[in-house]
Amino acid sequence: MKKILIVGSTGQIGSELSIRLRSIYGRDNVVCGFYTPPYPDGFFDAGPTAEINALHIEQIAEAVKKNKIDTIYNLVAILSATAEKHPKLGWDVGIGSLMNCLDVAKEYNCAVFTPSSIGAFGPNTPKDQTPQDTVQRPNTVYGITKVLGELVSDYYYERWKVDARSVRFPGIISSMTLPGGGTTDYAVDIYYKAVQGEDFICPLQAGTFMDMMYMPDALDAAINIMEANPDKLVHRNSFNVASMSFDPEMIYKSIKKQYPDFRMTYAIDPLKQSIANSWPNCLDDSCAREEWGWRPNFDLERTTKDMIEQLKIKLL
Numbered sequence: 001m002k003k004i005l006i007v008g009s010t011g012q013i014g015s016e017l018s019i020r021l022r023s024i025y026g027r028d029n030v031v032c033g034f035y036t037p038p039y040p041d042g043f044f045d046a047g048p049t050a051e052i053n054a055l056h057i058e059q060i061a062e063a064v065k066k067n068k069i070d071t072i073y074n075l076v077a078i079l080s081a082t083a084e085k086h087p088k089l090g091w092d093v094g095i096g097s098l099m100n101c102l103d104v105a106k107e108y109n110c111a112v113f114t115p116s117s118i119g120a121f122g123p124n125t126p127k128d129q130t131p132q133d134t135v136q137r138p139n140t141v142y143g144i145t146k147v148l149g150e151l152v153s154d155y156y157y158e159r160w161k162v163d164a165r166s167v168r169f170p171g172i173i174s175s176m177t178l179p180g181g182g183t184t185d186y187a188v189d190i191y192y193k194a195v196q197g198e199d200f201i202c203p204l205q206a207g208t209f210m211d212m213m214y215m216p217d218a219l220d221a222a223i224n225i226m227e228a229n230p231d232k233l234v235h236r237n238s239f240n241v242a243s244m245s246f247d248p249e250m251i252y253k254s255i256k257k258q259y260p261d262f263r264m265t266y267a268i269d270p271l272k273q274s275i276a277n278s279w280p281n282c283l284d285d286s287c288a289r290e291e292w293g294w295r296p297n298f299d300l301e302r303t304t305k306d307m308i309e310q311l312k313i314k315l316l
Contacts, residue, residue: 001025003068007033007054007101008075012177013115013218015040017073020219022047031067033060040177054097060104071226074101074114079182080142080275087141094145102156102164111163113226114153116238118170118211119183120146123278130280132240132287139278146238153237163230166238167221167288170211173303175310183275187212187251191304194255194262195311202248203269209281213243214298214306221294228292235287243296244303245282254304 002025009018009032021030032043033052043049050063054076063069076097083090098114105112121130122138136147146168153164171184178188186203193200213221221241246254252264288294298306 001029002071004030004071004073005033005050005060005063005067005069006030006073006075007052007060007097008035008077010034010037010039010043011075012172012174012180013215013222014073014075015177016174016215017075017219017222018046020223021073024223031063031069033063054100055092057100057103060100061107064104064108064110069108069110071111072101072105072113073222074098074112077115077145078142079180080117080119080140081183081269081272082180083142083145084140084271084275090141091145094142095148098149098152102153102162105162105164106156106160111165111226112153113222114149114164114166115222116146116150116166116168117142118168118279118283119143119275120150120168120238121278121280125280127281129282129284130240131284132235140275143278150237157236165225165228165233165236167225167241168238168283169218169221170213170242170283172213172215172218173307174215175307175314176215183272183279184210184212186248190248190251190255190264191307191311192315194259195308195315199263199265200252201267202252202264203267203272204248204276205266205268205273206249207247208273208276209245209247210276210279211242211245211281211283213241213296214303217243217296217298220297221288224294225288225292232291234291239288239291239294240283240285241288241294241296242283242285243298244300246300250300251304254300255308258304258308
């Protein structure tokens with residue numbers, strides 16, 4: 001049975017991944033690292049926790065040693081648009097947390113999962129069916145940290161056999177926790193506005209396509225890559241994973257099928273638009289499908305149906 005530490009367990013992914021991991025491996029086998037509020041409801045009663053500032057390596061090491069951890073999920077990052085406003089913070093958090101986790105993993109023989117992102121690609125990357133192995137060269141601090149994260153994770157595997165693995169997440173849509181400062185945030189906020197009966201102001205232009213993924217599929221990717229047979233992995237850091245690609249008009253029309261009076265207007269955010277323009281329209285995830293059996297379950301229509309159902313329960 002795995003013994004797992006989640007560093008950054010209270011964020012958008014961590015707050016849901018912790019629930020899923022505990023359902024699989026048992027509540028006492030998943031330790032949730034926390035640092036700053038807010039904390040999900042019932043956080044401290046749901047299972048073991050550890051106060052961890054990911055920039056303090058001794059706190060990660062203490063949690064690993066005390067709880068006999070064999071797998072670390074490092075989910076700490078400053079998201080794309082926020083990192084562009086605070087580049088040093090984005091760099092320090094993105095790279096510092098990863099290096100600390102890898103060094104602890106090397107000492108205590110742990111596997112490490114750290115999510116990469118479509119942000120690891122840049123304006124010179126092929127936009128459609130972006131290959132697994134291609135030019136990256138991002139032009140954002142967030143993207144640069146993700147590329148370096150992929151390279152250094154592979155380095156730790158080649159040099160010290162640290163079992164580091166990752167996936168390149170697209171934008172993630174979730175009903176539980178709002179993201180903060182991401183370029184793809186609009187694809188979450190639009191559902192909230194629809195269910196609350198409010199108009200939505202879209203920060204990206206019509207025709208801006210990006211890969212997106214519903215949270216249940218993202219959780220599957222994070223867990224299944226760590227369960228994959230290492231003998232079948234040609235790649236490690238990092239795998240393209242894809243589920244759906246759409247632009248603002250497509251998600252708007254999907255929601256209007258259930259809310260005919262819902263209205264969307266545009267007020268373009270230049271920073272977010274420039275970041276989105278540098279990212280792929282859609283990814284080729286054939287390597288993940290072939291090497292560890294990746295298969296998404298949610299397309300746009302199924303995501304819209306489930307998001308609205310979940311938000312009605314949460315908000316109304």
